[in-house]
Amino acid sequence: MSEHPIHIKSKLPLVGTTIFTIMSALAVEHDAINLSQGYPDFSCKDALQDLVYKHIKAGHNQYAPMAGLPLLRRLLAEKVMKLYNFPLHPEHEVTITAGGTQAIYTAINAFVHRGDEVIIFEPAYDCYIPAILMAGGSPISVPLQYPDYSIDWNHVKKLITAKTKMIVINTPHNPSGKILGREDMKALEKITENTDIIVLSDEVYEHIVFDEASHESVWKHEKLAKRSLAVYSFGKSYHVTGWKMGYCMAPEYLMKEFRKVHQFLVFSVNTPFQHAIAEYLQQSDDYLELNQFYQEKRDFFLSAIKQSRFEILPSKGTYFQLLSYKKISEELDTDFAVRMTIEHKVASVPLSVFYKSKEDNKVLRFCFAKGKDTLEKAAEILSKI
Numbered sequence: 263m264s265e266h267p268i269h270i271k272s273k274l275p276l277v278g279t280t281i282f283t284i285m286s287a288l289a290v291e292h293d294a295i296n297l298s299q300g301y302p303d304f305s306c307k308d309a310l311q312d313l314v315y316k317h318i319k320a321g322h323n324q325y326a327p328m329a330g331l332p333l334l335r336r337l338l339a340e341k342v343m344k345l346y347n348f349p350l351h352p353e354h355e356v357t358i359t360a361g362g363t364q365a366i367y368t369a370i371n372a373f374v375h376r377g378d379e380v381i382i383f384e385p386a387y388d389c390y391i392p393a394i395l396m397a398g399g400s401p402i403s404v405p406l407q408y409p410d411y412s413i414d415w416n417h418v419k420k421l422i423t424a425k426t427k428m429i430v431i432n433t434p435h436n437p438s439g440k441i442l443g444r445e446d447m448k449a450l451e452k453i454t455e456n457t458d459i460i461v462l463s464d465e466v467y468e469h470i471v472f473d474e475a476s477h478e479s480v481w482k483h484e485k486l487a488k489r490s491l492a493v494y495s496f497g498k499s500y501h502v503t504g505w506k507m508g509y510c511m512a513p514e515y516l517m518k519e520f521r522k523v524h525q526f527l528v529f530s531v532n533t534p535f536q537h538a539i540a541e542y543l544q545q546s547d548d549y550l551e552l553n554q555f556y557q558e559k560r561d562f563f564l565s566a567i568k569q570s571r572f573e574i575l576p577s578k579g580t581y582f583q584l585l586s587y588k589k590i591s592e593e594l595d596t597d598f599a600v601r602m603t604i605e606h607k608v609a610s611v612p613l614s615v616f617y618k619s620k621e622d623n624k625v626l627r628f629c630f631a632k633g634k635d636t637l638e639k640a641a642e643i644l645s646k647i
């Protein structure tokens with residue numbers, strides 16, 4: 263007899279609790295340095311905090327317009343024009359969302375029908391597959407080639423069928439830290455030409471790209487831009503992941519469908535924070551300093567673990583660093599990550615959880631969006647393992 267009073271059929275039978283929640287909880291339980299879940303342990307700018315307070319006090323506390331504050335949308339469209347030289351219409355082509363994850367879920371569920379195929383690249387950020395499954399679609403995985411996590415576009419091409427509805431790209435890439443280059447975007451443009459495939463481009467780390475490389479937004483590629491939705495996150499750009507605010511941009515014919523779902527998922531996103539960000543955007547373009555800011559953190563962390571037995575994989579963007587522990591242990595990466603948290607008091611994320619096949623290359627992901635002291639302490643521990 264079932265232990266529950268009624269029988270339910272799970273819509274996501276194979277899905278458990280997200281790895282970020284699991285590892286962060288384990289870090290707290292064992293008082294470990296938490297380099298697992300990706301979030302900064304430092305504060306956003308005072309000026310931005312003050313603006314939130316100001317706008318709450320000014321009475322901006324009721325529903326925002328469904329698609330977001332018009333001023334904020336206009337400023338974001340202008341930003342895309344400035345950075346990527348692509349015109350987006352603020353009224354019809356920009357929507358403020360409750361973070362990147364909501365935008366991704368909404369985009370997938372607005373377009374993917376039962377039986378449709380969606381191509382994703384693995385390791386894949388963990389919200390893509392559940393969103394595809396909820397839409398009744400089938401995730402089709404393409405492996406990023408270890409150890410440089412590059413894409414074999416010929417392989418992608420071979421996987422395209424009459425059922426392919428969408429390709430999800432993510433650059434800079436979480437969890438690998440790989441970025442897509444111009445050639446990748448050209449290859450994607452070519453294989454989607456004369457198809458009805460929609461591109462969903464997760465660009466939440468657009469401002470965290472290292473070593474003078476530039477971010478390849480879909481907006482830089484005119485043909486791709488016509489079939490793409492791109493997703494962004496204020497959390498990453500202003501150190502405010504807990505605000506759960508982001509946005510989606512897409513040509514009007516795609517955005518129209520996106521909004522049909524968005525309005526019944528969240529209706530609109532919190533008002534005073536939208537006012538605050540809009541005002542802050544008019545005062546500062548300090549997101550342009552993030553590349554340098556995080557590159558220094560990456561380099562500090564890497565130089566502090568130089569003597570360790572971990573092997574460093576290239577991190578070209580995001581605030582994540584992959585380290586291989588193959589010289590240290592043969593344990594499964596999930597076991598090793600748990601043991602490191604409990605015994606050595608440093609929490610990370612094992613890469614195998616981002617693969618359907620649980621591929622295990624003995625690699626862990628570390629978040630370096632942390633203060634120097636924290637990175638130093640973690641590095642000291644890692645150097646002794």
Ligand code: GLN
Nearest residue numbers: 282283298299300301436
């Ligand atoms: N994006 C964050 C990461 O990769 C996690 C976000 C979350 O916990 N949902 O660690």
